[in-house]
Amino acid sequence: MGEALRRRIEVAKGTMMTSGVEEVFNHATVPSDMGELLTDPRSFARPNEVHEALTWLRANQPVSQVVNERYEPFWLVTKHQDVMDVERQANIFRNGDRSTVLIPQDMLQAVEKVMHSPHLTRSVVNMDDREHRVYRSLTQSWFMPGNIKKLSDRMRGIARTHVERMLERQDGECDFxxxxxxxxxxxxVMEILGVPEQDEGRMLLLTQQLFGARDPELARDASAMASPEKGIAMFQAVLGDFYGYFNKLTADRRANPRDDVASVIANAQIDGQPISERDANGYYVLIATAGHDTTSASTAGAIWALAERPELLKQVQADLSLIPGLVEEAIRWTTPVKHFMRTAAQDYELRGQRIKAGDWLMLSYLSANRDEEVFEAPFDFRVDRERNKQIAFGYGAHVCLGQHLAKLEMQILFEELLPRVKTLEIAGTPAWTQSVFVSGPKRLPIRFTVN
Known part of the structure; x- marks a missing residue:
């Protein structure tokens, strides 16, 4: 972070605490009860309440600041067009200067103290400008549509195996x-990365512990989050387990390169020098976590929606060409990544609000994907929605590398599963992960009959 920008942030924070919001910023502020709701991980296990607050904000205060003593002040951007405008201006709204994820103020300070950086890991998510382009280009070709389609036969085989296991259950029930x-x-994604099948369980557990750190059912140690020092230590322990695994993978791929993404990362050259251990590990962790967790969430979101809407299941089964539309709608409906944060590098006006250099912004993808100006009847689940402009994968320079892989995976699974089931219904109480950042269904008990 540049010194001038750091001073701007410190001045803004200090003035907020000493002079009061209205005197300094002269802007719209999110009502305190909504600010509490939208920053509490537990709220995202009750998504209807979150959507109710975001709907009000889109209509009344589409760009407004959240002031909460547990967090540094930040702007909440709720409209689809505004999220896109911020995303497309990566030179103005930067990723590297402050945390790209909302975390409490004491945790931010603990991260800075330990890492001498706002970030626990280094990956393309928190890089900017040329550095971002260089690192992103290392693996980009692997995740482009042309290359992904070459993997479709292998994906179909994997999908068919999982469908067969599900349909063989004698009781006709499962937790999807x-x-x-x-x-x-x-x-x-582990096949693409180069992680052997016997290690997939380990990768899944570590992913859940990383993204579900504030969910008592998924966290390694839920009590650790009560203390910033213990919380950071827990995150470091989880990341340390990832790093220990991937350091061995790097050594192997440098000695024995293969046709996989791990070999690309392990043997990457950055400005003529081998990629650093920290940067390689950050890359591995990004692919090994985001590469499957968000796809899992959207896949489960689709089945949840169909199980509650039998007429939609019949509609898709009668016309399988609707499956790509089902995929897009499930991604919009679920929006697994709820937000990313950006930092303004210069003064900027957004919907009449004066954003200052150094200000922190939350881009609410969850809100943008329910924007009434973009989506007709946004709270309806429609498999035949025309021109679905969902932005669950982000937009602009930082759009998700794996979006094409995710969509094809989901399409293939539904092509294998939906023609083979007669009925789907909810068979218990589903539940969502408690997380402000990445949240999707963590339990989905269903009952099915087979054609």
Missing amino acids: VSDVALHYPLHV
Whole structure:
């Protein structure tokens, strides 16, 4: 972070605490109860409440600041067009200067103290400008549509295996999350990365501990999050387990390169020098976690929606050409990544609000994907929605590398599964992960009959 920008952030924070919001910023502020709701991980296990608050904000205060003593002040951007405008201006709204994920103020300070950086890991997510382009280009070709299509036969085989296991259950019931949705995309992305099948369970557990750190059912140690020092230590322990694994993978791929992404990362050259251990590990962790967790969430979101709407299941089964539309709608509906944060590098006006250099912004993809100005009847689940402009994968320079892989994985799974089931219904109480950042179904008990 540049010194001038650091001073701007410190001045803004200090003035906020001493002079009051209205005197300094003269802007719209999110009502305190909504600010509490939208920064509490537990709220995202009750998504209807979150959507109710975001709907009000889109209509009344589409760009407004959240002031909460537990967090540094930040702007909440709720409209689809505004999220896109911020994303497309990566030179103005930067990723590297502050955390790209909302975390409490004491945790931010603990990260800075330990890492001398706002980030626990280094990856393309928190890089800017030329550095971002260089690192992203290392693996970009692997995840482009042309290359992904070459893997479709292998994906179909993996999908068919998981469908067969599900349909062979004698009781006609399963937890679709733990039995199918978690493991199918995990297997696909680990094959691409180069992680052997026997290690997939380890990767899944570490991913859940990283993204679900504030969910008592998924965290390695939920009590650790009560203390910033213990919380950081827990994150470091999880990342340390990832790094220990991937350091061995790097050594192997440098000695014995293969046709996989791990070999690309391990043997990468950055400005004529081998990629650093920290940067390689950050790359591995990004692919090994985001590469399957978000796809799992959207896949489960689709089955949840169909199980509650039998007429839509019949509609898709009668016309399988609707499956790509089902995929897009499931991604919009679920929006696994709820937000990313950006930092303004210069003063900027957005919907009449004066954003200052150094200000922190939350891009709410969850809100943008329910924007009434973009999506007709946004709270309806429609498999035949025309021109679905969902932005769950982000937009602009930082759009998700794996979006084409995710969509094809989901399409192939639904092509294999949906023609073979007669009915789907909810068979218990589904549940969402408690997380402000990445949240999707963590339990989805369903009952099915087979054609």
